[in-house]
Amino acid sequence: MTTHEVLNQVPPLVGHDTADDAALLDGLEREGAGWAATELHELGRLGGGEQAIEHGRLANEHPPVLRTHDRHGHRVDEVEFHPAWHELMRTAVTHGLHAAPWADDRPGAHVARAAKFYTWRPDAGHGCPISMTYAAVPALRHAPELAARYEPLLTATSYDFGLRPPLAKRGLLAGMSMTEKQGGSDVRANTTTARPEPDGTYRLLGHKWFTSAPMCDVFLTLAQAPGGLTCFLVPRVLPDGTRNPMRLMRLKDKLGNRSNASAEIEYEHAVAWRVGDEGRGVRTIIDMVNLTRLDCVIGAAAGMRQGVTTAAHHATHRQAFGRYLVEAPLMRNVLADLAVESEAATVLMMRLAGATDRSARGDAGETAFKRLALAVGKYWVCKRWPAHAAEALECLGGNGYVEESGMPRLFRESPLNSIWEGSGNVAALDVLRALTREPEVMAAFRAEVTAAAGADARLDAAVRRVQAELSDHDDVELRARRVVERLALVLQGSLLVRHGHPAVADAFCASRLGGDHGQAYGTLPRGVDFAAIISRAVPKVG
Known part of the structure; x- marks a missing residue:
């Protein structure tokens, strides 16, 4: 530059392992797929590598093109894709992110597949055919x-x-x-x-x-x-x-x-x-719909993780007003809040994957739990993603609003999972349907939530509020979103209290269950262990 020296620029977030995620790896072990850790890290290094990131960019910069006819006028109905799309697809299929678990007898096969689907995210679009192929098998x-x-x-x-x-x-x-x-x-x-x-x-x-x-x-x-x-x-x-x-x-x-x-x-x-x-078409295809709903949860959780790691990476390397952004108290609050939301989504996603795996092996209790928890998770985690993506983008300031940052693409992707396979209202009404028609599902859900009874007073109080909400049958359809939100929060709280990092669990219970939280991200209360939470979100590059 002849006019100025370029300073204070954040290095590209390239060369990291996207599987290096404590909440993900803990869930992998807990849900019975620890045997997949080596391949998961292999895929994570690919996903965080320069080539995969470039393939994701190119696949979106050069979207598919429909060719209805050939040059002779014959009808062909072909869709042309950029070569980058095919490379992304090849990696996903080769690593079994599609229907491979249905041919794998190992316990935890579906958990391993969920973790890989979460990890391989250089582009969200190619996950759609991967997800549908996975979901088609039980319906077929x-x-x-x-x-x-x-x-x-x-x-x-x-x-x-x-x-x-x-x-x-x-x-x-x-x-x-x-x-x-x-x-x-x-x-x-x-x-x-x-x-x-x-x-x-x-x-x-x-x-x-x-x-x-x-x-x-x-x-x-x-x-x-x-x-x-x-x-x-x-x-x-x-x-x-x-x-x-x-x-x-x-x-x-x-x-x-x-x-x-x-x-x-x-x-x-x-x-x-x-x-x-x-x-019996709906009854037949619902097996496919339920599994694609699981992938909506996985995709939203993965998007949150991508957002918070990008924001944390930026804040760790960018200086403003004489200090790194990550050192500023208010930015630390924002980053920690984003990280808490991300980990709550990840721990729920892995629990749902475990229930899917055990349900596929004939576990009736897990089938009942999955019936309700999947609809609850699909509603809540997917609803939380757009605001999360917007806040993560804002952490980069104007740089985050520029396409080259990748954050606008993440933001545009974020509303999709709440719409796909039934919008928020459809998911909420499905929860009510399960509660009224299948009493065993609430028993299984209650057993999961109360497994943490006595561990945190804020969680116990929240569970009592949910029980009161469920006992009130007046205008229940009008209140469906409120009911499902509370079910989701106590489930996430129970999972974090039992299995999450203590600092994350405490921050979640204080803010989401204890009521000490504002309407925006970055409103965690005093006393939260910000350093411990943020350190789990900063990616290790190089």
Whole structure:
């Protein structure tokens, strides 16, 4: 520079291990997947490396492009991606972030997969097809013959992109296609029809308004069969190599998640195979929905971790008014508050992953706990992320508002997880549905929360308030968000008191449960061990 010397610049957050996260690693051991630590750190070093970070940037700078026709005018319905997207996908599939746990008999396989999904976050968009492939397997098992043919390819750790007959590929990706223009989350309002054929297949006629990752090989979709709303498996390419008439009409121009394609599609008598009984489509596909909801929680927790580590890294290296930002009392309050929120999300995420693993192995108690806790966690953790991302961005000041910082992309991503697989209202109402129809789920949830009874008076008082809230049945739907919020907080508090770092647990209980907290981040009370909390969020670079 001929005009000035460049000083006081924060070094890039490159060359760190994204798995170097105490709350994550403690949860990995606690939930039965300590055996995966070596691979997790390998993936973490990749995720924090310069190449992966650059691939994430490029995949978003060069979003997918829809090619409806080739140069001769033939309909092709292809989606083109930047090579960086394929590199991200290849790493994710190779490390089993998709459906690999369903082929792994080791206890903790689903926990290991959750930890890896949390760790590998150079780009959030490519996680969508990874998540849906993971979630498709239990739904597909409602059709044993189809599962026998497709599941080995869905669980294979080979990324084999391209339009070819599914059973001729080395590995498959699965999507789901439910939402229609007139219904949104109300899938029972769907109008797409399914006509049975003599050969046992069906022909679908209709549309889907929001089909994410339309380049997947197969899709689980809902349509109205003669017996009612039914789940179907729809391949993009038929066994004879011809294109199934699934027309990609256009790609959505989205707020975030831009590296991933989301399409409006139309079925022109597309060939489909029934999954489960006619009329039981929601019951069939709900297995898939619940697992993608788990990934919404994981993704939001991972986004919070990325936000707070970026903010802490910046504050550790940036000086203002004669001292490093991390030394300023108010900035320390903000960083510690962000870290507490992040760790509360992570410890809940890992508990839900453990419940998923044990539920998949037939544990009825964990199945009951997961039924309620997953809906509670999906609502609360995903709701907390946007404000968390905004505050983390603000820690970087004007530098955080610039695209090169990566923080605007994180901020744009943050509202998605609360919307995907049912908005906040849908999740809250699902909690009420579970409470009223399945009494065993509240018993399992209560047992989890009261396992910390007597350990912290603020937690005990909060649990009593929740019990009073639940005993009041007047206007319960009106109060659904309030009820779910309190359920989430006592669950997070119980987990932190039992398993978290003492300083984090104390700060959480004082602020979130004890009422000594403002409306914004950075309002933790005096007496919090700020140094201990912040040190857990500062990434080790180099």
